[in-house]
Amino acid sequence: MGIGSTAAELHAGLVEELRKSGRITTPEVADAFAAVPRHLFVPGIPLKEAYRDDAVFTKRAPDGTPLSSVSAPWLVATMLERLDAAPGDRVLEIGSGGYNAALLSRIVGEKGEVTSLDIDPEVIDRAESALRSAGVDEVRLLTGDGTLAVPDGGPYDRTVVTVQATSIALAWLEQLTADGRLVVPLRLRGLGRLLTFVRAGDHWVGDGWDLCGFVRMRGPAALDPMATTPLGEGVRLRWDGGPPPDADALTTALVGERHEVWTGVTVGVTEGTRPVVDLWLATVLDVFGRLHTTGTAPAGVRALPGGSPATWDGTGLAHLTMRPADPGASRFEYGVVRYGGDASTAVEFAHQLRIWDRDHRDGPGPVLRIFPRGGPECAARVCRLLDRPGPAMVLAWP
Known part of the structure; x- marks a missing residue:
């Protein structure tokens, strides 16, 4: 696009780029991206920057450490495809910014519900303003610690965490439906990976392992080892x-x-x-x-x-x-x-x-098993019990 490209042209170009790269693979996610203008959620930067496939940091600490951001579109699309939300679903987002919540609202439709939670009131205020400017008034915005329960909106069909976690909060699992799905960027032994968890009997199984980086989780229960x-x-x-x-x-x-x-x-x-x-x-x-x-x-x-x-x-x-x-x-x-x-x-x-x-080398790769009730064993040929608070986690290779 040229220097004089309009927001509509840049918006359409981004959606097409995400399609061609394979980040957008379903009509539902494509429709959501096409319907929600990203520049409304990153005000104050040039249009070309708003539609670049890169993260935009929206708040920093005095020392420059990022505290909040709007994630790169490729990563947002990947997470939405992994989440696999459907019309009528109830979705909980941990870590707000507005843009992802607006996309989710489009996907779940009028019969669905989106709750977006952040520990920072300033982030919630900014998300509220951006959602209003985009004409999205169906999202429920809450200020609070994302590692704690949000009972009055659950059970949730889908939960997506948009901040870097180092452990799994038990509340995320307890508030999901039987066929619920959790998408979370998790840092394990220093390696940041995007994982998707589904229930498997008495425990949860996660895989996917996309490389990713996020602003780290804040709050009293946010461990940073x-x-x-x-x-x-x-x-x-x-x-x-x-x-x-x-x-x-x-x-x-x-x-x-x-x-x-x-x-x-x-x-x-x-x-x-x-x-x-x-x-x-x-x-x-x-x-x-x-x-x-x-x-x-x-x-x-x-x-x-x-x-x-x-x-x-x-x-x-x-x-x-x-x-x-x-x-x-x-x-x-x-x-x-x-x-x-x-x-x-x-x-x-x-x-x-x-x-x-x-x-x-040519195998399926590892899985991360979460045991909410504890008592896991390394039953796989190669595995490691991870030292983390909260539900026990076992990294296992078939």
């Missing part, structure tokens, strides 16, 4: 749970001898294996985090884009790496870099990569 440990200039280790790493020992190891262990596991550049490999390593490595580096890191210390999965002990650290496997760099080989410590750490790390290649 992520921690960052600097390891000298240009190096930091991000970790989620477990004992803290020995920063001094690991900083010393990183400027010492470097060893590489190559696995023979090669992947094509278009296969997109990194997200699933990261999940595999987060399951099988007892000590797990992500190593991040900048250009000022010591020579030879380089993490993969987005951070390298890493494990460590009291004297050394090992992390995932890759190298070209052919002259044209159309394929890459997975390997492990070790700094200090016992060589067995890197050998076991590489062994786990070969197991993924042999047993899970």
Whole structure:
């Protein structure tokens, strides 16, 4: 679109872009996107910015930390397709902004109900104003803690969480109907993924695993276990749970001898294996985090884009790496870099990569099982009970 493109042209262009990319796959979601102008929910920015397929941050803390946003259209569409709401459904949205609620209102229709809840009264006020300007007056807006129950609107057929969670609130499950569905961006061992949960007997099963990033949940029950440990200039280790790493020992190891262990596991550049490999390593490595580096890191210390999965002990650290496997760099080989410590750490790390290649590379991937009544066991061949408050969660591979 040119500089003088109108809102209607930009709006239509965005919907068409989402169709072509496969983010919109159903007529119901397409109709909702076509009916709701996005620029009304992100006032004060240029029209072209409003219809760009990217998130718009609508509130920040004094230090610049994002507190509220209108998510990127591709992610909104993905969540709506996953939610699979139908006319007449009652839907609960945790984390408001107005835009997603307006789309949901269009999907569920006059016989349905949409409740949008946010902990921040300012966010609710802004959502109310935007919904009014869009002519949407059917959405019920509430201020409150999203981890608590909203009983007078339930039971809900669908619940969608639009803020980053690190655990599942029991109220989200208890207020869903028997065939209800929960869509939530969940951070597990430091990895942000979009999951869809459905009931399976006495527990819930979640999968999907789309990469995603959201403004984190706020409130007294909003756990944020992520921690960052600097390891000298240009190096930091991000970790989620477990004992803290020995920063001094690991900083010393990183400027010492470097060893590489190559696995023979090669992947094509278009296969997109990194997200699933990261999940595999987060399951099988007892000590797990992500190593991040900048250009000022010591020579030879380089993490993969987005951070390298890493494990460590009291004297050394090992992390995932890759190298070209052919002259044209159309394929890459997975390997492990070790700094200090016992060589067995890197050998076991590489062994786990070969197991993924042999047993899970072309498989369905993991599922996350939630047990509201507790008492789960790792019944799968490969699984990990996650240390989180609330309902027990087990990350399992078939």
